[in-house]
Amino acid sequence: MVQRVVVVGAGFAGFETVRRLERSLGPREAELVLVSPMDYMVYRPLLPQVAAGVLSSRTTAVPLHRMFDRTHVLPGGVIGVDLAAKVCVVRKISGDIGNEHYDKLVLAPGSVTRTFDIPGLTTYGHGMKNLAEAVYLRDHVIAQLEIANSSTDPAERASRCQFIVVGGGYAGVETAACLEMLTTKALRHFPRLDPAQVRWMIVDIAPRLLPELGENLGKATLQMLAKRGVDVRLGVSVQEITEDSVTLTTGEKLPCRTLVWTAGVTASPLVGTLGTELVRGRLAVAADLAVPGHPDVFALGDAAAVPDLAKGDGAICPPTAQYAHRQAKVAAANVVAALRGQPLSPFRHKDLGLVVDLGGTQAVARPLGYEMRGLPAQAITRGYHLLTVPSIRARTRVLSNWIQHAFAGDDLVRLGFMSDQDGRMGNLEKTDAYLSGDEITARTGSRAAHP
Secondary structure: OOEEEEEEOOOHHHHHHHHHHHHHOOOOOEEEEEEEOOOEEEOHHHHHHHHOOOOOHHHHEEEHHHHOOOOEEEEEEEEEEEOOOOEEEEEEOOOOEEEEEOOEEEEOOOEEEOOOOOOOHHHHEEOOOOHHHHHHHHHHHHHHHHHHHHOOOHHHHHHHOEEEEEOOOHHHHHHHHHHHHHHHHHHHHOOOOOHHHOEEEEEEOOOOOOHHHOHHHHHHHHHHHHHOOOEEEEOOOEEEEOOOEEEEOOOOEEEOOEEEEOOOEEEOHHHHHOOOOEEOOEEEOOOOOEEOOEEEEEEOHHHEEOEOOOOOOOOEOOOOHHHHHHHHHHHHHHHHHHHOOOOOOOOOOOOOOOEEEOOOOOEEEOHHHOOEEHHHHHHHHHHHHHHHOOOHHHHHHHHHHHHHHHHHOOOOOOOOOOOOOOOOHHHHHOOOOOOOHHHHHHHHOOOOOOO
16 A cells, blocks of 8 residues: 655755655655645755845745656645644645645654744844745845935934844854845945945844854954944844834844844744644654654654754754754655664764855855865855755856856845735744644544643
8 A cells, every 4th residue: 555655844854855755765655745835945044145136036946846756745834733643734825724644744844933022023023034034135125225315314214224133143144244245235326325324233142153163263253244344242132123223132222124033943833733742842853753652753854853862962953954954864764664664763963064154255164173264165155055955957046146146246126026015024934824732633533632
């Protein structure tokens, strides 16, 4: 009998799992179903460059239909899972809700932006977690310059020319660095604006910038950003956000209409519908990626608390693309092993390092423990991305976009196709789409209790 394997999510983890399952399983062994609201996998590490106009939005989107031969891509999102009934509740992009039965389930729903109870954050804050947010942010930043350039009100100009990024990790630093370069180059098109008014700021409660890269590279990044006029505030957070101001925990109130929130991620709300153990908000799994007590269910990526055997001492793997990509290899192999009645293998991986693109010829990198900065680091950074973008076509587009931008610059076009949306994180990341335990059992007909 053909077994039904359902994979939830088309991020790094889910996408790579399906690719490997197609190579390993014959059509008579398993029917493969991938549930994803989008028909592409987005290469998220390059989103800051999409926001900055270095890359086009299409460049980072790898089409699922072109990459898979026999996997059925179900256009929708899983909004609940009934483990007892072995059913996923799916809301299709049409709005219809239905049940999808599985024999083996791979959960890779990814993560959403982690927020805190800060007044105004969900109303006025912008995320950088998906392609829609990156494209929206680019439009928004260009619009602020356009409006400021045409305004005669000094207060309005000040608020529209102040940009704040919250988060001093690689996502926040890359976003601030790439967009600062965008606004700096754009100023020649706005002669009524004083360049001294356009300010970028990074705010982080942590005592160091880029703690993942170590103290030396963190200081080097701080120096490079300072030379470009980026104001970095460490040991500080945000207290309140309004339509035209941001108040820091120091009490300082800044005129600002653009706050980008990159202060970490949290597992997809889907994990809360399963009724299984969570570790730091992520699904608890064994080293073989199986959910304890449910041998037919595997979880990986940002939504799973995968034990980090390379570090030990109860450590769990960080929610990064590097780990998700490598977990997919083990997840696919273990699904195949489970279908064939073979033993499962544990996941073990040693971190290969981190690369941070600061735009132009500036970058910092720590491949295999070696610290690099400047042009050599930029070469390593872009080389790494070219190797890990999962398609020859996508790699070609990325490389051609880099070359085109280096020689021709940015056209500074505001697309405007999302002008009817307000750009809130909750709106673009759809964090309120999930069902409660009772709603799941009502739809699946299962009598299993959900806590």
